[in-house]
Amino acid sequence: MTPGGRVRLHRRRRRRHLRVAPVPYDPCYPNTGGTVSADADCLFCKIAGGQIPADVVRESEHTLAFRDISPQAPTHVLVIPREHHRDVASLAAAAPGTLAELVREAAAVAAGEGIEAYRLVFNTGSEAGQSVFHVHGHVLGGRAMTWPPG
Numbered sequence: 001m002t003p004g005g006r007v008r009l010h011r012r013r014r015r016r017h018l019r020v021a022p023v024p025y026d027p028c029y030p031n032t033g034g035t036v037s038a039d040a041d042c043l044f045c046k047i048a049g050g051q052i053p054a055d056v057v058r059e060s061e062h063t064l065a066f067r068d069i070s071p072q073a074p075t076h077v078l079v080i081p082r083e084h085h086r087d088v089a090s091l092a093a094a095a096p097g098t099l100a101e102l103v104r105e106a107a108a109v110a111a112g113e114g115i116e117a118y119r120l121v122f123n124t125g126s127e128a129g130q131s132v133f134h135v136h137g138h139v140l141g142g143r144a145m146t147w148p149p150g
Helices: 043-048 088-094 096-112
Strands: 056-059 063-067 075-081 118-121 137-141
Touching (some): 043 063, 063 096, 075 096, 088 096, 096 137
Antiparallel strands (some): 075 137
């Protein structure tokens, strides 16, 4: 009984046995057939798939550029591949052409925003500031950038 006099019921929970994957956990998997994986854990996959709205600046067949919700400069746009890759090194190893397109799209974003000088940043790992583990480049501009950046 609980202090209030009610009887507490204990329900047996049925446990599921999970199989451990032989590779590190990754919330989204690389897509096949041109569709983006829509795993509930990957924010950028949802944005690329149109499930979460974003202020889209540019898009191509393989990339999407949208404004950061917490801008660190007058121009702060994220450029992502539509296909999921955990970080820039993974993208470079698996799809170097997509990485090149990502950089071209970042330059096009800067030109479209009317900025000649900009910074393109890829954070890799949580200690470097990566908070969403879907590769994304930050296009920062519209103000003087200091060095070192941290």
